[in-house]
Amino acid sequence: MAPDTAVVLDRAGLDRLIEVLIDDGYRVIGPTVRDNAIVLAELASGRELPAGWGVDSAPGRYRLRRREDAAVFGHSAGPQSWKQFLHPPHRTLWTSDPDVHVQPADEPPTRDAFLGVRGCDLASIAILDRVLGAGAHPDSSFARKRQGLFVVAANCTEPGQVCFCVSMGTGPQVGPGYDIALTERIDEQGHRFLVEVGSAAGERVMALVTARSATEAEISDARAAVAEAANRMYRAMPEVDLPTLLRESRESPHWEDVANRCLTCGNCTMVCPTCYCTTTEDVTDLTGEHAERQQRWVSCFELDYSYVHGGSVRKSGESRYRQWISHKLGTWHDQFGSSGCVGCGRCIAWCPVGIDITAEMSRLAELAERGAADG
Numbered sequence: 379m380a381p382d383t384a385v386v387l388d389r390a391g392l393d394r395l396i397e398v399l400i401d402d403g404y405r406v407i408g409p410t411v412r413d414n415a416i417v418l419a420e421l422a423s424g425r426e427l428p429a430g431w432g433v434d435s436a437p438g439r440y441r442l443r444r445r446e447d448a449a450v451f452g453h454s455a456g457p458q459s460w461k462q463f464l465h466p467p468h469r470t471l472w473t474s475d476p477d478v479h480v481q482p483a484d485e486p487p488t489r490d491a492f493l494g495v496r497g498c499d500l501a502s503i504a505i506l507d508r509v510l511g512a513g514a515h516p517d518s519s520f521a522r523k524r525q526g527l528f529v530v531a532a533n534c535t536e537p538g539q540v541c542f543c544v545s546m547g548t549g550p551q552v553g554p555g556y557d558i559a560l561t562e563r564i565d566e567q568g569h570r571f572l573v574e575v576g577s578a579a580g581e582r583v584m585a586l587v588t589a590r591s592a593t594e595a596e597i598s599d600a601r602a603a604v605a606e607a608a609n610r611m612y613r614a615m616p617e618v619d620l621p622t623l624l625r626e627s628r629e630s631p632h633w634e635d636v637a638n639r640c641l642t643c644g645n646c647t648m649v650c651p652t653c654y655c656t657t658t659e660d661v662t663d664l665t666g667e668h669a670e671r672q673q674r675w676v677s678c679f680e681l682d683y684s685y686v687h688g689g690s691v692r693k694s695g696e697s698r699y700r701q702w703i704s705h706k707l708g709t710w711h712d713q714f715g716s717s718g719c720v721g722c723g724r725c726i727a728w729c730p731v732g733i734d735i736t737a738e739m740s741r742l743a744e745l746a747e748r749g750a751a752d753g
Contacts, residue, residue, distance in 0.1 A: 384592035387560075387571045391587055392450070393424030395530070395558075398586045399491045404528055407463060408493030409456070414442060416456040418463075421493065428453060435540045435723070437732030448569060451494055451562045454538025455722045459651035460492055460499055464506060464523045467648075471658065471671040483670075485519060491528040495556070497549025498541075498720040500531055502651035504555055508714045509654050528579060531556035535563075535603040537611050540723030542736050545614035548720045550607040558584065561600040572600040613723070613736045615707075616743040620717070624708040627742045628700070636738060637696035639731050644677030646725035646733075647702065652718050653677075678702050703735065 387395065399406050400422075409416050410426045416433060419426075427450040434441045435454060445452055470483040495503070510520040534543075534550035543549035552559050557580035561572040572592055575581050616623075647653040657676040662669045676683060679698050684691035692698045710718035719735070726734045 383575075384597050385573045385584070385589035386592045386596060387573055387587065387589050389424075389448075389569045391589060392427075392560075392571055395583070395587050396421060396424045396493065398583055399493075399528065402583070404489050404491035406491045406493055407460075408530075409451075409453070411442070415440065416442065416453050418456070418458045418460065424450075427494075432536075433538060435538050435727040437540070437726050437734045438729055439732070440727045447564045449562055449564055451532045451534075451560070452536055454534075454536075454541055455496065455498070455724050455727075457649055457724065457728055459649070459722070459724070460495060460503060461506060461651050461654075463490060463492075464503070464527075465510060465517070465520055465654060467675045469519065469673050471673055474669045476667050485522065488523065489526055489528075490523070491530065493530045494532045494560075495529050495552070496532060496534055496543075496722075497552040498543045498546070498722040499651055500529065500552050500555050501546075501548035501720045502722070503529075504553075505652045505714065505716060505718065505720070506654065508716070509652070528583070529556045529558075531559040533559060533561040533600070533604045535561065535607050537607050538723060538727075539612045540726040540734075541611055541721065542613040542615060542723060543721035544608050544611045545617075545736075546717060546719055546721035551604050556580075561604060563596075563600060563603065570596075572596060613726075613734070615719075615721075615736055616740045618743050618746075620739065621708040621711050623739070623743055623746055624704045627746060628704075630742060630745055632738070632741055632745055633696045633700050636699050636733065637694065639733055640695050640699050641730060642679040642681075642695045642698055643730060644679040645728050645730065646735075647677040647679060648675065649724040649728045650706075651720060651722060651724070652706075655683075678705070703738065706735075707739065 396406050406421045407418055408421045409428050410419050411428045411431055416428050416431060429448045429450050430445050431453060432443050432445045433453045434443050472480050472482050474480045510517040511524055531552040533552055537550060557577045559574040559576060563570055573589060575584055655676050656673050658671055658673050660669060660671050678701050681690050692701055706718040
């Protein structure tokens, strides 16, 4: 990015950007503080951003903390991901009444702008594009919500304690797919955001926001801050061929060790930004005259997930955890051409017993190496 193409917004300019998007008909969704967490919700103005809030996270732990500055993107991933707005946890597929034929549920069109999308989450949206938006039979609901989506990405300068996006190749620098990308900086020169424009839609929106040209020093400073964040990751996946490791570790005794800790609660799949599995249910009201078919998220940790005539295939917690991690890091490559993990760390922070996917894979790699040495 050359100095003559980079621009800088001040804090008021970020608020103005949100106003412009709302005036243009977008529903702006971004981070805000609610219920002792940083959640994603519709924003009415920039005043609702989590200014001055950070996050402390660890396996099985997530806590808000007050920052010493007023940064609005100085926090790591919360319990929610952008998936919920593109692939909702619950939706009605069709309804039926005695005097009305079966008719598809009405899904009012929305025009969304996502504000503050990190590199890991931008990568997860790209994965969902391949999983739900591509192929011979794309998900029509996802395709409608995805069409016209405006993305304001945010480069990470402060990784969380459970983040491992560098080892997954998804951050902290945001990849392609954004309309506007921001890098937040706060120092003696003030509170500002270096802006990169990634699309014609981004150029159109930025033309309505007052900004000044960035200096070479400001561009270098922003790049250095993101690069430094990459050097401060607390976790990483082992540098091995993960699909092969999982395939060759299918009978590893380590799965029993994981099963002794795992509650099979499914939290990891619910907070994951790429898990996409659903089930459908037919429900009626108390009179039996109104019926609906509903779709909801489902987890491979549920006993009924692998049910076929005669019973469930994966009855043990051991087999269900192995199925999840083997698909996420292994066979996902065969299906969709990439890993299903983006390194956001949500599954680590929101596991009630603190199971760490990077630690489990490192342990499998260690056992495989030891077995190869003994053999």
